[in-house]
Amino acid sequence: MDHPIADPAKTGAEESLLGRPQVRVDGPAKVTGRARFSSDVPLKGCAHAALVTSTIVRGRIRGFDLSAAMATPGCLRVFTHRDLAGRIAPVKHLMAGGYANSAHLPLGSDEVAYAGQIVALVVAETQEAATAAAARVRVAYAEAPFAATFDEAGAETVRLADLKPEHADPGRGDADAALARAEVRIAARYETPTQHHNPMELFTTACFWEGRRLTVHEPSRYVGALQHGLAAQLGLAPKDVRVVSGPIGGHFGSKLALSQHTALVALAARDLGRPVSLVPTRRQGFTIANHRPETRHDIRLGADRGGRLTALVHEATMTTSRFDAFAMEGTDVTASLYACPDIRTDERAVRVDRNTPGPMRAPPEVPYLFALESAVDEMAWTLGLDPIELRRRNDTPTDPVSGKPFSSRPLMACFDAGAAAFGWARRDPRPGAMRDDRLPDGPWRVGLGCATSVRPVKMAAATMRVALAADGRVAVETAHHEIGNGITTLLAMAAADGLGVPIAAVTVRLGDTALPPAGISGGSSTTTSLLNTLALACEQLRARLAAACRTISARSSARAPSTPPSCRPMPGCRRPGRTARR
Incomplete structure (x- = not known):
């Protein structure tokens, strides 16, 4: 670009x-x-692909009826697991030392692991023909019991430390004992739903071959992972795979690494001997890309009557897939947010029949911060304190778990600036008490709230x-x-x-x-x-x-020692400055 x-x-x-x-x-x-986005790149003789995705959550494919699809004018071929199983080598998830957004191979066998899984790739002369042919593919399934969310039969709960050996639940002291003797206590459960990326640019891929050399046009935030992952999947040297990502039309945490469909398009292009371009539908983007998982947080806080936190317990659970040892943890942030002598955290993952989740806009700690900050507001209400004042009384220059000083922490300066800008002094803490009749169709109820957020510098x-x-x-x-x-x-x-x-x-x-x-x-x-x-x-x-x-x-x-050398700058040149450097 x-x-x-x-x-x-x-x-x-x-x-x-x-x-x-x-x-x-x-x-x-x-x-x-x-x-020119990835799907806009002109490729001579390019064929167009469309996906067929599963209509069941879990089970096996008993068979296909491709006759109507192949009879569609312009349809070239329908690829299924019968064509591609064994031709794509597995690679690990990016966060497990691999290159992929999901380690699952959708056309690797007759197994269906989640709703919306790719079960066929249709290639035709035009996008319209590919879409029409894909709609005519008939798939027979043998369904199996499934669990798609919390509390369903078959869902498997595992401690995050068992799922990811490098994970350790942060904490210090004896939070349960401190909670039992706290002067003021609150306990609350908070849940966040599954959230999906909907970038304006879809999850597109275009591939063509020149001998053994493969070129891929795909929107990606990590072309190196896509290059090396695809090379590993197809048995190629990384130098024989070129990945080009034009301007990215939005991602919000997606388009992170190797997509599940990229190798499918590459093999289709090789088998057909011509470029192939895939533009999935927006609906398919809900299942072929990663997503923010559901989370559940049980938080208990203890404090003295002066508003000093004395105990913090954060038990978090999130959904993940059955095939990747991956979860979006965040108690490392919530355990370090405020001064507190006794802290306990416990993170667990619930393995369900869904695709692997991932970052979304993009910090993993966002649902965790939402839960903790909601609980801090509950504590402020219980104590009769202003929410900003409660946070001020528990501000800390050092990480309460590690004891290390923060490199920067202008938290209260930010709160003070925000409070002044938004007129925090006029806030009425009673629910529904503030109204504004200056807006059209008023009066409107108005609320003022605050929350702490943190992001490491990487x-x-x-x-x-x-x-x-x-x-x-x-x-x-x-x-x-x-x-x-x-x-x-x-x-x-x-x-x-x-x-x-x-x-x-x-x-x-x-x-x-x-x-x-x-x-x-x-x-x-x-x-x-x-x-x-x-x-x-x-x-x-x-x-x-x-x-x-x-x-x-x-x-x-x-x-010529008598003639001093001269240096004439180009028109418009400036004296070099000091570029930003850390």
Whole structure:
């Protein structure tokens, strides 16, 4: 994805671009329809695929009737487990040391593991023909008992520490004993539902082969995982798999790694000897992609009458699949949020007949924070304290579990600023007491609430190539991704600052495994990781330029010592600034 950067801002010669408003490079392309997403890439002779998904939750496939589908004008082939079983090697989940969003192979056997599982791939000359043929595929099933959520027969509850050996439930002291002697106690259960991603851009894939070399166009936040995972599945060398991800039309935590359908499309393209493109339906996105799992939280808090927390118990349960040792934990955050001498946490996973969950927008701790903060509000009501004041009395500069100081914790400063901005002083704590009759169709009931949220600062390894051409143009290249947050423009601004060139002279290339490798675009780590790498690259490039200038200057002085060398900057060049570096 190449983005030459326009320069609408008129900045001074010595003024840094970072920290100033800047028109995004991808803005004009998106609003005019020129942005080329993965499914927009033109592939000569491309066939089109459609999915058939299971209509039962669990069981086995007894057989297919493909006659009506194959009779559809333009239908080329229908792939089922009878065609593809054994041709795709299993790979582990990304969080288990593998590359996949889900380790399940949907066409690996006749087994149906969850509702909406892929059971067939239909390929036709056009998208319309593929969709019509897919609707005519008939599947006979042998259904089996299933459990799809909490408290259903057959659901298997396991301690998270048993599911994931590296997990340890955080805690300190004896929270149950402290709770028993607490002056004030509250106990509450909170539940959050399953939540699904619905990005504007669907979960598309397009594949074509050139001999043994495979090229994949797919929206991805981790093209490296997709490349290596697909190579492992198909028995290829990673160098023979190229993954290209154009601008991503939304993800919200999905599009994380190797999708279940990518290998299916790749094999269909190889068997048919032509490119194949898949654009699943929006409805299919609910089951072929990961989701935020259901969670259940039993929270008990103890406090003294002055509002100091004396005990915290957080027992959490979440749903997960039967085939991946994966769960979204979050008590590591809730156990460390407030000063408390006695803390106990217990996380469990309920294995049910569903696809593997994953991050969504994207921190895993969000449902946990919702539960704890709701309980803290309950405690504030019970004590007759303002909710912000209760949090203030339990603020802490150190992690109560590890005892280590927080690198930064401006929590109460944030609360004070928010309270001033939102008029917290006028808040009436009684339910339904506040009304506003200034709005149309009023009066409306108005509520003011507060909650604490926290997110760690993460950095990941990345490599980057920065090239300065003789004409002063700069190319910044890395296999990271533009997920819509504006990292392309930010990199151009930082490169312009770091090398003292106009921003219009910078081109940023992202989202291609042919570029220098980088990590995942997630965990709020993209900016910190890439700008640090770019700063180092700019420093090295300036050092090489300075060394070259000294060499040229020395040679010039030796030839004509009476004529001092001169250096004339290009028009628009600026003195290099200090790019952001951590």
